[in-house]
Amino acid sequence: MKFDTIIMGGGLSGLTCGIALAKKGRRVAIVAGGQNTLHFYSGSMELLGSVDDQDVTHPIEAIAALNENHPYSKIGAQHIASLAQQAQALLADAGIKTTGDASCNHYRITPMGVTKPAWLTLDGLATTSHPDALPWKKVCLVNLEGFIDYPIDFVAHGLRNLGAQVETPTVSLECLKQARRSATEMRATNLAKVFTNTSNVARLADAINTACNDTEAVLIPAVLGYDNDDACNLLKAQVKAPLYFLATLPPAVTGVRINAALKHYFQMLGGRFLMGDSVENVVIDGDKVTHINTTKLQAMSLQAEQYVLATGSFMSRGLVADFERIYEPLMNLDTDAPQDREQWSKYGMMGDQPYMSCGVVTDKDFHPLKDGSPLANVYAIGQVLGGHNPITMGDGTGVSMLTALAVANAINS
Amino acid sequence: MTKTQLASISDHNFEQCLKCSICTVYCPVAAVNPAYPGPKQAGPDGERYRLKDPKFYDEALKMCLNCKRCEVACPSDVRIADLIQQARMKHHSHRPKLRDMMLASTDLVGSLATVVAPVTNFSLGLKPVKAVMDTVMAIDKHRTFPAYASQKFETWFRKNAEKRQNEFAHHVSYFHGCYVNYNFPQLGQDLVTVMNALGYGVHLLEKEKCCGVALIANGMYNQARKQGETNMASMRKSINQQSRPVITTSSTCTFTMRDEYPELLGVNNDGVRNHLSLATRFIFNLVDEGKVKLAFRHDFKMRVAYHTACHMQRMGWAIFSTELLRMIPGLELIELDQNCCGISGTYGFKKENYETSQAIGAKLFSDIDAAKPDFVSTDCETCKWQIEMSTGVKVLNPISILAQALDIEKTRQLNGVN
Numbered sequence A: 001m002k003f004d005t006i007i008m009g010g011g012l013s014g015l016t017c018g019i020a021l022a023k024k025g026r027r028v029a030i031v032a033g034g035q036n037t038l039h040f041y042s043g044s045m046e047l048l049g050s051v052d053d054q055d056v057t058h059p060i061e062a063i064a065a066l067n068e069n070h071p072y073s074k075i076g077a078q079h080i081a082s083l084a085q086q087a088q089a090l091l092a093d094a095g096i097k098t099t100g101d102a103s104c105n106h107y108r109i110t111p112m113g114v115t116k117p118a119w120l121t122l123d124g125l126a127t128t129s130h131p132d133a134l135p136w137k138k139v140c141l142v143n144l145e146g147f148i149d150y151p152i153d154f155v156a157h158g159l160r161n162l163g164a165q166v167e168t169p170t171v172s173l174e175c176l177k178q179a180r181r182s183a184t185e186m187r188a189t190n191l192a193k194v195f196t197n198t199s200n201v202a203r204l205a206d207a208i209n210t211a212c213n214d215t216e217a218v219l220i221p222a223v224l225g226y227d228n229d230d231a232c233n234l235l236k237a238q239v240k241a242p243l244y245f246l247a248t249l250p251p252a253v254t255g256v257r258i259n260a261a262l263k264h265y266f267q268m269l270g271g272r273f274l275m276g277d278s279v280e281n282v283v284i285d286g287d288k289v290t291h292i293n294t295t296k297l298q299a300m301s302l303q304a305e306q307y308v309l310a311t312g313s314f315m316s317r318g319l320v321a322d323f324e325r326i327y328e329p330l331m332n333l334d335t336d337a338p339q340d341r342e343q344w345s346k347y348g349m350m351g352d353q354p355y356m357s358c359g360v361v362t363d364k365d366f367h368p369l370k371d372g373s374p375l376a377n378v379y380a381i382g383q384v385l386g387g388h389n390p391i392t393m394g395d396g397t398g399v400s401m402l403t404a405l406a407v408a409n410a411i412n413s
Numbered sequence B: 001m002t003k004t005q006l007a008s009i010s011d012h013n014f015e016q017c018l019k020c021s022i023c024t025v026y027c028p029v030a031a032v033n034p035a036y037p038g039p040k041q042a043g044p045d046g047e048r049y050r051l052k053d054p055k056f057y058d059e060a061l062k063m064c065l066n067c068k069r070c071e072v073a074c075p076s077d078v079r080i081a082d083l084i085q086q087a088r089m090k091h092h093s094h095r096p097k098l099r100d101m102m103l104a105s106t107d108l109v110g111s112l113a114t115v116v117a118p119v120t121n122f123s124l125g126l127k128p129v130k131a132v133m134d135t136v137m138a139i140d141k142h143r144t145f146p147a148y149a150s151q152k153f154e155t156w157f158r159k160n161a162e163k164r165q166n167e168f169a170h171h172v173s174y175f176h177g178c179y180v181n182y183n184f185p186q187l188g189q190d191l192v193t194v195m196n197a198l199g200y201g202v203h204l205l206e207k208e209k210c211c212g213v214a215l216i217a218n219g220m221y222n223q224a225r226k227q228g229e230t231n232m233a234s235m236r237k238s239i240n241q242q243s244r245p246v247i248t249t250s251s252t253c254t255f256t257m258r259d260e261y262p263e264l265l266g267v268n269n270d271g272v273r274n275h276l277s278l279a280t281r282f283i284f285n286l287v288d289e290g291k292v293k294l295a296f297r298h299d300f301k302m303r304v305a306y307h308t309a310c311h312m313q314r315m316g317w318a319i320f321s322t323e324l325l326r327m328i329p330g331l332e333l334i335e336l337d338q339n340c341c342g343i344s345g346t347y348g349f350k351k352e353n354y355e356t357s358q359a360i361g362a363k364l365f366s367d368i369d370a371a372k373p374d375f376v377s378t379d380c381e382t383c384k385w386q387i388e389m390s391t392g393v394k395v396l397n398p399i400s401i402l403a404q405a406l407d408i409e410k411t412r413q414l415n416g417v418n
């Protein structure tokens, strides 16, 4: 089977790249072995959140000072602003409305109740423009009875630290009593399914209106809007006080919605999405990939002019660590991982872990290196790339989307 | 430091679960029926307990459709539905009810019904009969039963097609399945038309039994195993002695015989699996390799919404059907988002499941309404019943669309058929 471009990996970077290519009429196939880490997304995207343990306020300025191995430096600091705009527009075209600006970070509120710098946030989610203050003096933080993925005491504590007076009523609904029959499954995505029913949304609005009087804002965990944001808007219209959503622990409804919207848009543009299939074999001849094989299509090989590696990091198995080494499993590409296993990690699990910034090495055009030389018709994008650190630098989503667009633009021209 | 790494390999990749809960997001049953604990809980989580003590087996596991959507979604390749089915097989003690036996024995009931098709169709449609089925048999009264054809596919084939099949240069065997044989011989006839035009003679297997998917779903594993052995013996003969690969027109039968036989039933399909394929995949491969050519009618126009059936998705083969459909000029293809239709074989026929079944399908039905297609296309026969009943839109197998779109005469010439 022949395509113009084959993308290995169907997460944020793969879908972004696929959409940008399909939009220009290219024949694109995405091979996606299982669902992706978008399911863990809070609903905010980050471009650059932190450098040397300091919050970044103006990402574009800070990007200019990053070292040469960072993917942003390969893109070129001067291109970041326009790619960031292209990314926001692409999300909007797919039906995902966001607010934010690459020149100045705003702050999202994490499911642990602290603020973190963010670049784009899904419309409807609570944000603040300042790390140490909220836009409200008095908020009503609503919890849903039985919901297990929301540590409300942490969140309330965090909001109080930011100077707000916080009430934490719990609403109990008959429709959720049903859902509580499987107590272990009272997760955001399961609740979202209950609220695809508009009368359940109305019941929730009534309960909130009864519980929250005299408040500047109602904050509620993001458990609505599974396929689209209709349920969110409906609830907002029916609740008297201004209402905002707060990110929950994963699987996150916001991430599921972004994933579904991007995939739908990609297919609408004519893209082929091979769901639940995985690349098994990549055949390289000289400095080029000639074809790939997948687990499901077996002998039928897939061919393309370009191949894009968007397989993600360790969790998505784009990178693998065993007792001997850290490696890229499909093509055995060069990585920047230290030889010595002792250097992969450091004391303190929550701290800066070196393995988090390991990944494949590329030239400045994102052609990955194999045995020291670049593969001419292969590009690597997203979290499989080395040289950045989504945890300590808060650059994960930005690297995924911007490297995807930089590569798509290069292929398109 | 010693550098040894033990591979820990468990049944169905059970130990690979990283507890991300993504599978539960995509389970159609957990979405609408809160009494079902969902794939993570019923699969890898529950398995940990069941391994300790079988008393942790939960009867709610029988609500699982075995649709495999959880497995497709799992980023760690845990074979969740296999774990669930295996647990059912091991711990489930009840004897199947008469109703379950009747729904499961598709070929027994089929052969009785075909003989008296007009009477069966008539009486299956009657209100009082439906009421009896509803109360006595617990088959939901809202269901329209698929109609039984008055002439079996096999009978038609022997009378009208069999003789000329030897005249072709290439040959395949066709596993038609119960649905084509008893309910919808037209699809089998379409397959013969298309394959003949490509220069392939079509033959029946020496012995064909129902693939057993309904038996598995209703807990009749021994019977399923027996039928599986018969099918594998016939297919081995076809493949090894007659050099005829086996093709099918049902994604579910194909999936069952390729994957559930060895994984669940322990039926060995070595030597068969790689020669057993869905017709759309078989034809796509021939076209892709330049071995056959297709000529299409110029006046053909159709807007088609393709629905990926659950087992089709698990096999990862939808691309073959959709690419084949995309070859047809004049065909406008819309790929529907992946959602289960809710019927899952015999599941939706049972009264206790009717509501769940329709609720599961709701999203797919509204997407179909919105797409306004002339036809829906899918490779699964039970999806066809469900979608036709629930949306009123006619459903065609891709092979039937191909039969309509091909310029048969020209295609025959292109492939050297006289």
Ligand code: SF4
Residues within 6 Å of the ligand: B016, B017, B018, B019, B020, B021, B022, B023, B024, B039, B040, B043, B044, B073, B074, B075, B076, B077, B078, B080
């Ligand atoms: S999706 Fe897979 S890894 Fe995640 S919880 Fe389910 S079985 Fe475990």
Ligand code: SF4
Residues within 6 Å of the ligand: B026, B027, B028, B029, B030, B038, B039, B042, B063, B064, B065, B066, B067, B068, B069, B070, B071, B080, B081, B084
């Ligand atoms: S096979 Fe289908 S019904 Fe069963 S647990 Fe998996 S997704 Fe749910």
